[in-house]
Amino acid sequence: xxxxxxxxxxxxxxxxxxxxxxxxxxxxxxxxxxxxxxxxxxxxxxxxxxxxxxxxxxxxxxxxxxxxxxxxxxxxxxxxxxxxxxxxxxxxxxxxxxxxxxxxxxxxxxxxxxxxxxxxxxxxxxxxxxxxxxxxxxxxxxxxxxxxxxxxxxxxxxxxxxxxxxxxxxxxxxxxxxxxxxxxxxxxxxxxxxxxxxxxxxxxxxxxxxxxxxxxxxxxxxxxxxxxxxxxxxxxxxxxxxxxxxxxxxxxxxxxxxxxxxxxxxxxxxxxxxxxxxxxxxxxxxxxxxxxxxxxxxxxxxxxxxxxxxxxxxxxxxxxxxxxxxxxxxxxxxxxxxxxxxxxxxxxxxxxxxxxxxxxxxxxxxxxxxxxxxxxxxxxxxxxxxxxxxxxxxxxxxxxxxxxxxxxxxxxxxxxxxxxxxxxxxxxxxxxxxxxxxxxxxxxxxxxxxxxxxxxxxxxxxxxxxxxxxxxxxx
Amino acid sequence: xxxxxxxxxxxxxxxxxxxxxxxxxxxxxxxxxxxxxxxxxxxxxxxxxxxxxxxxxxxxxxxxxxxxxxxxxxxxxxxxxxxxxxxxxxxxxxxxxxxxxxxxxxxxxxxxxxxxxxxxxxxxxxxxxxxxxxxxxxxxxxxxxxxxxxxxxxxxxxxxxxxxxxxxxxxxxxxxxxxxxxxxxxxxxxxxxxxxxxxxxxxxxxxxxxxxxxxxxxxxxxxxxxxxxxxxxxxxxxxxxxxxxxxxxxxxxxxxxxxxxxxxxxxxxxxxxxxxxxxxxxxxxxxxxxxxxxxxxxxx
Numbered sequence: 001x002x003x004x005x006x007x008x009x010x011x012x013x014x015x016x017x018x019x020x021x022x023x024x025x026x027x028x029x030x031x032x033x034x035x036x037x038x039x040x041x042x043x044x045x046x047x048x049x050x051x052x053x054x055x056x057x058x059x060x061x062x063x064x065x066x067x068x069x070x071x072x073x074x075x076x077x078x079x080x081x082x083x084x085x086x087x088x089x090x091x092x093x094x095x096x097x098x099x100x101x102x103x104x105x106x107x108x109x110x111x112x113x114x115x116x117x118x119x120x121x122x123x124x125x126x127x128x129x130x131x132x133x134x135x136x137x138x139x140x141x142x143x144x145x146x147x148x149x150x151x152x153x154x155x156x157x158x159x160x161x162x163x164x165x166x167x168x169x170x171x172x173x174x175x176x177x178x179x180x181x182x183x184x185x186x187x188x189x190x191x192x193x194x195x196x197x198x199x200x201x202x203x204x205x206x207x208x209x210x211x212x213x214x215x216x217x218x219x220x221x222x223x224x225x226x227x228x229x230x231x232x233x234x235x236x237x238x239x240x241x242x243x244x245x246x247x248x249x250x251x252x253x254x255x256x257x258x259x260x261x262x263x264x265x266x267x268x269x270x271x272x273x274x275x276x277x278x279x280x281x282x283x284x285x286x287x288x289x290x291x292x293x294x295x296x297x298x299x300x301x302x303x304x305x306x307x308x309x310x311x312x313x314x315x316x317x318x319x320x321x322x323x324x325x326x327x328x329x330x331x332x333x334x335x336x337x338x339x340x341x342x343x344x345x346x347x348x349x350x351x352x353x354x355x356x357x358x359x360x361x362x363x364x365x366x367x368x369x370x371x372x373x374x375x376x377x378x379x380x381x382x383x384x385x386x387x388x389x390x391x392x393x394x395x396x397x398x399x400x401x402x403x404x405x406x407x408x409x410x411x412x413x414x415x416x417x418x419x420x421x422x423x424x425x426x427x428x429x430x431x432x433x434x435x436x437x438x439x440x441x442x443x444x445x446x447x448x449x450x451x452x453x454x455x456x457x458x459x460x461x462x463x464x465x466x467x468x469x470x471x472x473x474x475x
Numbered sequence: 476x477x478x479x480x481x482x483x484x485x486x487x488x489x490x491x492x493x494x495x496x497x498x499x500x501x502x503x504x505x506x507x508x509x510x511x512x513x514x515x516x517x518x519x520x521x522x523x524x525x526x527x528x529x530x531x532x533x534x535x536x537x538x539x540x541x542x543x544x545x546x547x548x549x550x551x552x553x554x555x556x557x558x559x560x561x562x563x564x565x566x567x568x569x570x571x572x573x574x575x576x577x578x579x580x581x582x583x584x585x586x587x588x589x590x591x592x593x594x595x596x597x598x599x600x601x602x603x604x605x606x607x608x609x610x611x612x613x614x615x616x617x618x619x620x621x622x623x624x625x626x627x628x629x630x631x632x633x634x635x636x637x638x639x640x641x642x643x644x645x646x647x648x649x650x651x652x653x654x655x656x657x658x659x660x661x662x663x664x665x666x667x668x669x670x671x672x673x674x675x676x677x678x679x680x681x682x683x684x685x686x687x688x689x690x691x692x693x694x695x696x697x698x699x700x701x702x703x704x705x706x707x708x709x710x711x712x713x714x715x716x717x718x719x720x721x722x723x724x725x726x727x728x729x730x731x732x733x734x735x736x737x738x739x740x741x742x743x744x745x746x747x748x749x750x751x752x753x754x755x756x757x758x759x760x761x762x763x764x765x766x767x768x769x770x771x772x773x774x775x
Contacts, residue, residue: 078734085519102737106520195620197605255628258603416736420715427717431628 033065034324037090039080041073045280046348049340052379057331064324084108084316091319092328095143095312097134101413104137110315111140115326122330126362131352134408135312144333145352147341148310149276150402151208153182153298154393157291159199159270163188168271168295169395175299179215179240182271182298186250189270200262201250202271204241206426208297211307213237214407215300220443223410225451230444233302238429239436246432254430264292273297276399279347283391294393296402308406310352335364340379342399344371344390350399370396418450509743517740529744540745542720543728544752546634550724551702553638559694561645566653567683580654587647595711598640602626627712633721640708649694656690657683685769692768696757703753706730725749 040050054066069090071079077099083089089108103109116122124132124141131145155168165185171177186201204212213219218234221227228234244250252262264272265285272278279294286292297306313332315325331337338351342364355364372394409415422443429439488495513529515522533540569580589597601608603626610623626636660683668678684691706726716723729749733742 081519081737102518103520255604255625256606258600258606261606420731420735423715424717424720427715428719431718433630433719 031065033063034321035065035067036092036319036321036324036328037067037069038092038328039069039071039083039090040094041076042070043073043277043280045284046341046346049346049379053332053337053340056379057328060331061324061327064328066328087318089316089318091316091321091325092332093314093316094146095314097309097312097409098411098415100135100142100312101137101411102416104142104413107317109142110317110319110322110325111142112144112315112326112329113141115322116141119326119330121362123362126353128352128354128403130308130406130408131310134310143312143314144329145310146313146333146338147277147349148308148352149349150306150308150406151211151273151297152276152306152398152402153295154264154272154274154278154282154292155295156264156267156270157293158267159189159290160185163270165189169293169398172295172401173397177295177298179298179300183240183244183248183250186244186271187248190248190250197249197252197256197262199268200252200270202244202273203251203257203262203264203269204273206423207307208273209238209241209426210407210409211297211305212241212300214305214307215298215302216240217300217302221410221447221451223412225412225414225453227444227447227451227453229447230440235436235440237300238440242429242436242439245430253432254427265289276350277348279393288391292392293395294398295395296398296405304405305407306402306405307409308350308402309409310349335359335362336379338364339369343369344373344396347393347396347399350403355400370400372396414451418447421446421450509746512740513743513747515740516738517743518737519739522740525740529741530748532741533744533748539720539723539728540748543716543723543725546721546723547703547705547725549634550637550641550705551699553635554641555695555698555702557638558641558645558649559691559698561642562647562649562694563653563687563691565646566650566657567679569650570654570657583646583650585646587644591707592711594643595640595708598643599627599712602636602640604628627722628718630718630721633713633718637709637712637722649698652690652694653687656687660686686771688768689770692760692764696760699756699760700753703749703756 038054043050050068054068058064058066077096080089080093080095081099081103084103084106100109116124127145131148132141135141135143135145153168157167160167163185165188168177168181168185171181182202189199189201190197191199210220213229213234214237216233216237218231218237219228220234221229229238245253256262260266262269264274265282267290276294282292296304298304313329315322315329319325333352335351335353338353340346341348342351351364351369353362353364355366355369357366359365372390425439425443425446428434429436434442512522514524514526516525516528517523565583569576569583573579586594600606602610604610604623607626609626610618613623614620624632627633664682664686665678668682673681704726705724709722709724709727710730713722714727716727725745726749729742729745732738732745
């Protein structure tokens with residue numbers, strides 16, 4: 001008997017994981033609904049909107065239940081890629097575009113053209129071409145873009161006033177918001193007392209090197225793995241940046257911003273260059289301590305370029321419910337949902353759908369989108385609060401303006417391979433261990449060795465637009 | 476009798492079967508899988524057999540492997556002896572007949588209860604070049620504001636700073652083990668030494684150290700393995716290994732290859748290389764242990 005019990009226990013323990021798996025995957029049968037798993041990373045400021053969107057979808061589709069998995073953004077890439085490799089990817093998931101090229105060959109992603117063709121309520125023509133191109137590989141559209149946004153300049157209006165500087169958005173409207181105007185503002189906004197910084201003019205990130213060099217007519221690399229960072233125009237762009245950091249010292253050096261003492265919300269920073277997605281977080285943290293607003297990044301000597309990117313809403317190729325997943329994807333990307341994230345109440349991103357006056361169905365109403373009044377949106381529970389005056393940012397023209405000057409990152413299957421070393425090179429420049437020339441030439445050699453391509457053709461027309469893309473959009 | 480023993484054995488297997496299944500599924504299985512993967516080019520999409528190519532690259536052309544290995548080795552060579560010495564001295568101190576002995580022991584142990592992540596951020600702030608408490612203290616003592624040490628931001632000082640930070644844990648489990656070892660030394664040995672006229676220093680060197688040598692050896696082995704596997708603090712303080720790869724630790728490099736660059740095959744090869752290195756280092760330690768580790772009852 002003891003032997004029997006022992007063997008039985010061993011068998012039970014051995015089959016337990018399979019039973020658990022089966023229980024989880026028969027959820028559909030329990031309540032008669034189709035269960036879709038949806039995974040995304042969390043963002044506290046948009047949590048209410050996320051919840052309201054899912055609730056509204058379930059109400060409008062009573063036969064579908066969404067099992068929402070929220071993963072911390074820091075672990076998200078690892079988690080989703082291991083899930084995909086293990087064949088247990090969620091039916092629908094959010095994925096940063098950086099990971100698409102590398103995993104496209106594995107067939108993890110369901111192409112969406114066939115769904116769109118069969119669906120009379122949906123047209124890819126309603127989207128800005130750039131948002132589709134980001135998620136298109138080998139001619140296949142692998143996802144719908146969401147939370148699309150660009151690098152923009154957040155500025156502290158109080159500090160600008162105290163420094164006697166003109167409003168940057170007004171300068172932008174007059175066409176005077178240039179690299180020189182930007183650098184001049186950064187210098188005047190920087191204050192030292194007894195050799196110690198009390199206030200800084202600006203803060204950049206390594207992402208910003210792209211628009212900095214584009215504005216000088218240079219580039220870092222392109223989608224064909226040609227390298228341009230040692231081009232004279234690129235060196236000039238990097239020198240402009242390095243001078244702001246080391247010569248003028250108008251931005252914190254590595255370590256100088258410990259514990260965020262020069263964060264934008266501290267009120268001790270004049271300008272912050274960040275993604276548009278930072279708006280809700282800054283609004284919450286600043287909480288009316290001072291007035292602030294936004295403006296596009298400045299115009300460079302060779303033209304006006306901004307950097308934009310979005311996130312992919314992907315359908316797993318392994319989903320057992322493709323039709324329902326398509327319905328859910330469409331809802332996550334519908335004009336109403338986009339307005340909840342992009343409209344006045346949250347101002348989290350720029351719509352991926354075309355914004356126009358008197359829009360046809362499937363597009364965004366320009367007057368509502370650019371309004372600075374919080375209109376009621378059932379998908380955004382906070383929108384009904386309608387504070388008066390509305391909280392920043394109010395220069396909503398910035399959103400569409402950067403759309404007009406947008407470039408996207410040349411993400412390829414090797415993108416992940418060179419990012420850590422790129423940041424390392426950038427760190428050495430920031431710590432003043434190497435000169436701008438050494439940075440550009442060293443990084444160029446490293447990139448050419450890694451990417452395996454010789455020096456590219458002379459960079460005659462940076463940001464040459466493709467024939468089917470909006471002006472300024474680089475292919 | 477034999478049947479009874481056999482039945483008892485069966486029950487033993489039944490009761491430890493959760494652990495055996497867990498070990499086979501979650502430890503031995505992944506280990507064998509990673510050994511197989513180390514001979515492949517596996518990026519979580521495709522696995523292609525490449526033979527010894529990964530190991531050839533590791534030992535041949537991968538500069539970062541050598542950098543990560545030398546950094547980790549340097550850290551081990553500095554942090555382990557210093558940590559062992561610190562823990563031992565603290566244990567000797569707390570083994571004295573002090574007033575409020577229990578309170579002192581708790582005081583020295585408490586810092587190790589702070590999670591590694593929280594402690595890392597605390598030290599990162601303490602060692603900050605501009606705002607940190609250490610440089611502010613140096614300023615108050617009259618140091619030149621323009622020549623203050625950059626600590627974690629200096630290629631030269633980053634590693635010593637990391638070692639200094641590691642000493643935060645000298646009052647932890649290692650000290651407790653030393654304390655237990657000290658309390659196991661028979662008092663009679665000290666009394667005999669004292670009657671023979673041995674000073675406190677002589678007693679420490681000729682009684683305490685030999686009697687404690689198995690514990691020191693145990694802590695040395697664990698300390699070396701732990702130092703080679705250092706991850707949390709290194710990753711939190713410098714995920715990219717900055718400045719200039721001076722803080723690139725071996726475990727962080729494995730993580731980067733596996734979960735940031737998704738070169739899982741190469742990362743497996745790196746992990747097995749570390750296993751071999753650690754096995755060799757441990758074997759060397761065991762070889763030399765016969766010359767300095769004294770076990771009671773040993774006949775030499």
